[in-house]
Structures are given as C-alpha cells and as structure tokens.
Amino acid sequence: MQQFRAEGSAVAYAVAKWALIVAMSFGANELALAADHRISPQTTKFNCSSVRPGDTITIPSGERGPLKIYDCDGTAGNPIVIRNDPDGSGRAVLRRTSGSGGGFIFDCNHCVHVEIDGSYKWRGAPGGKTYGIKVTMTGGQGPSAFVRMGGLSRNFTIRNIEIDGAWPALNSSGSGIRVNDNAAERSKYPGLWREGILIEDNYIHHIRSEGMYIGPNYKNGEIPLRDVEIRYNQVEDIGWDGINVKSMWSGDNSIHHNFVRRSGKNGESSKTSQYSGIKNISGTVKIYNNWIETTGQHGIVSWTQDGPKASEGKGPLVAHVWNNVVVDAGGLWRPFMAKSYGISIGAQDGCEKPVPNIYNNTVVDSRDGAISIGSNTGAGFVRDNIAAGSGTNPVITAPVFIKLINNRVGPVSQMAFVDPSRKQFRLKISSPARNDGSSDFPPTDFDDIKRPRDGAPDQGAFEGAN
Numbered sequence: 001m002q003q004f005r006a007e008g009s010a011v012a013y014a015v016a017k018w019a020l021i022v023a024m025s026f027g028a029n030e031l032a033l034a035a036d037h038r039i040s041p042q043t044t045k046f047n048c049s050s051v052r053p054g055d056t057i058t059i060p061s062g063e064r065g066p067l068k069i070y071d072c073d074g075t076a077g078n079p080i081v082i083r084n085d086p087d088g089s090g091r092a093v094l095r096r097t098s099g100s101g102g103g104f105i106f107d108c109n110h111c112v113h114v115e116i117d118g119s120y121k122w123r124g125a126p127g128g129k130t131y132g133i134k135v136t137m138t139g140g141q142g143p144s145a146f147v148r149m150g151g152l153s154r155n156f157t158i159r160n161i162e163i164d165g166a167w168p169a170l171n172s173s174g175s176g177i178r179v180n181d182n183a184a185e186r187s188k189y190p191g192l193w194r195e196g197i198l199i200e201d202n203y204i205h206h207i208r209s210e211g212m213y214i215g216p217n218y219k220n221g222e223i224p225l226r227d228v229e230i231r232y233n234q235v236e237d238i239g240w241d242g243i244n245v246k247s248m249w250s251g252d253n254s255i256h257h258n259f260v261r262r263s264g265k266n267g268e269s270s271k272t273s274q275y276s277g278i279k280n281i282s283g284t285v286k287i288y289n290n291w292i293e294t295t296g297q298h299g300i301v302s303w304t305q306d307g308p309k310a311s312e313g314k315g316p317l318v319a320h321v322w323n324n325v326v327v328d329a330g331g332l333w334r335p336f337m338a339k340s341y342g343i344s345i346g347a348q349d350g351c352e353k354p355v356p357n358i359y360n361n362t363v364v365d366s367r368d369g370a371i372s373i374g375s376n377t378g379a380g381f382v383r384d385n386i387a388a389g390s391g392t393n394p395v396i397t398a399p400v401f402i403k404l405i406n407n408r409v410g411p412v413s414q415m416a417f418v419d420p421s422r423k424q425f426r427l428k429i430s431s432p433a434r435n436d437g438s439s440d441f442p443p444t445d446f447d448d449i450k451r452p453r454d455g456a457p458d459q460g461a462f463e464g465a466n
Helices: 002-026
Strands: 036-038 045-047 056-059 061-063 067-073 080-084 093-096 103-116 131-139 145-150 154-159 161-164 175-179 193-199 203-207 212-214 227-233 234-238 241-248 246-252 254-256 259-263 278-282 286-290 293-297 298-306 317-322 324-329 343-346 354-359 362-364 369-373 382-383 386-388 403-405 408-410 416-419 422-428
Touching: 056 369, 061 212, 061 259, 093 103, 103 131, 131 145, 145 154, 175 193, 175 203, 175 382, 193 212, 212 227, 227 241, 278 286, 298 317, 298 354, 317 343, 343 362, 354 369, 369 386
Parallel strands: 036 056, 045 067, 056 080, 061 093, 067 103, 080 103, 093 131, 103 145, 103 154, 131 161, 145 175, 154 193, 161 203, 175 212, 193 227, 203 234, 212 241, 227 246, 227 254, 234 259, 241 278, 254 286, 259 293, 278 298, 286 317, 293 324, 298 343, 317 354, 324 362, 343 369, 354 382, 362 386, 382 403, 386 408
Antiparallel strands: 416 422
C-alpha cells in the first residue's frame, strides 16, 4: 500500500511538473481547453465579449436570418474562429427574406484577431473547394453590404464564403464585402490602423454595387488601412467595381491571384467612374497575377482622389502592377462612361502622386488603349508588357518622364497566342514575345512558373512556350 502511494505521488508530481512546463511555455491562460459556442438559428445578435481567445463560434447548418456578432477579442496566436459546422449536414446560409433596405446581413462589429472561415467540410460535402458559409437574400430590400467588418475591427480573416447578391433578379443595392465604418474616425483613434486583413478564397457574385469595398474615402476621415492581402477570390457579375480598396498608405498591401469577370455591369449614369475590375484609391499596393475580364471601364486603375495632398507626407503611393492578364477592358461600354483602359494610373491635381511600376502584363482588346499613365504621376516605368488589339487611341500613353521600355504593341494576330479565340494567351514557340524580355524581370509568371524558363525571359504575363 505504501509503495502504491509513493508511485501515485510520483505520477502526480510528474503531471504537475508537465503542467508547469506547459504553463511557462504557452501561458497559464492557454491551458484551458478551447470552447465552442453555437449560435442558434433564432439568434440575431451574439455578444462575443465572453468568448476567449482560441475559442470557436459555430454557425449551424441550415438557413437563418441576418446575424450580428460583436465585441470579439482574440489574440494573434489564438484568434477567435467563426466557422460553419463540421458536424452539420450542409452549409450555413445567412439570408434576408423580407424588410426594408440598408443594414448588413452578416455584420462583425469590433472583431479583433478573428477568422471567419467557411472552409470546414460538413458531412457529405463534395470534394474540392466548398463554401461552408453563404450570405444572400431571398426577399425584401437589399442591404448596404452583405458582409461588413465595422467598429474597430482589425487583424481578421474572411475565408471560403460565398456571397450571392441575387442581382439583378431580386436585389437592387449592396456591396459584397465592406470594410469601413463612418463612426470610426481617425481623429478619435490617432495611431490606430485597420491592419492584418486577409480576404481569401471567397466566391462573390451577382452584386449590385462593389464586389469588395475595402477602406474609406480619404475625405471621410476614417481609420486608414495597412497590411491588407486579397488573394484567390472569384468575383463575377458585379454592378460597380469588382475589388475596390482605399486609403492604404502604409504596410505591405497586395491584391493577387484573383479572377474578376464582368464587373461594371450596372447602368447607373451618375457613377461614371465606378466600373473597373480592380481599383486602388489613395493608397500603395502590389497588384499581380490577377485575371480581369470584361469590365465597364478600366481593367486595373490606381488613382489618388480627394486626398491626401502631396504636402501631407502620406506618399510615395507606389502602384506595382505585374503579371496580370487584362481582357476586354471597357467591353461593357455605355455612352455615359469615361474612357476605358486596360491599366490606368493617375491622380487629381494637388493630390499625392502615384508612382507607376507597370511590367510584364498581357493586355488584350481594351476599348480605348492598353495602358494610360496620367501627367499627375511620379517618375516610374512601363516595361515588357504585351498590348494587343487595343482601341483606336495610342495603345500606351504616358508623360515624357515615364520610361517606356521594351513593350510589344500590335494586333492580336501578331502575338502568336496559343488560342486567343478561347482566351488562351500563353505564347506559342513562334511568338515574337518569346525570349525578348528585359534583363530586369519578375521571378515567376502568371502561372507561378519560374522566369526565365528556357533562355531569356519573355514579354507579357506568361513565360515559356506552349
């Protein structure tokens, strides 16, 4: 008996020692097991203040009405995860069925270190990519946005969500994803940024306004953004801009590997410049490896509008644009729309000048021209782009201080694309763009193939013969 007690004490001592080591390594607060909080279908507002870092919030399978989640405070190492149900029988569907317009269908207000994640496979889910959370409407008036991150939300992820705006069959308003809040004024929160934002692998379609509206207009005085990444999203059939980002003055910001098709379909004549595929307003960003096809206005535009002024020290606002394929920019043209270019860079007079670095893009069949650089820009360059079959204006326009280096301009028939009728713009071995790139080139191409593939680098977005 005495021997048993001694052995038991040794075991207890070992367990206690292990617990102490874990606590010292990870923090005593992390010892508690993560909890899962399930939101019933009847819940319209969920107070997240009692949810601990590392906990999950599960939205059960099936249809439910609009949902607001607020006051979530995770940590960088232990975010709060808002997810679909991996043990459920289907997707979680949030929808508006009736009522007046405005508001939000899925609203996360003051969500800090939070992941909204619809990537969990439910029972019987099909293979391949699935969207475990769907946000839509089946009746009533349209929202201001289908998904909104408001308050002081920052350090968050939005992943694997389908947003079906039901436009034009049903809906008459609303953005797909909106990140801003008029009440969050930067004068009240000096030094605060909306930062650490990742938006990835979402399917956003049939939206009457913008597919994504990320950040505020400068003149509204809201909190600016930094360290924003938007990647691998599919954005289709959008009334205004497909992806619209604003006020990203600092940090590492990027928009890459997205497919944006048929943006700018809305015919509202009062919005003459809101019909582009990807738009960056008053910010610095890297835009690369995107496919943009058939827009109302520009394929890609980076513009400084309504501030900041050049004297405010927010610059330089560098527009890095490379490895993009832009097809049929301005193809949804209407008489009231402004001119349409594959890539357009510029600024209002008196505003901070964007600096264009535009290289190795393939631009095909733009309505007015392939690349347009305005006079109110910083000294930059346009290099190694393919501009095929674009408009009746000069295909590439730029002021004299912009370096135009080794761009290939001509009709589509001269480029020896694999099959332009089927939008296959990789290069045949006979293409004049093959092995004709400059010595300064991106390390990979649109397909993430290493450059150069067989000798010298190629012009345009694709590397290597097919």
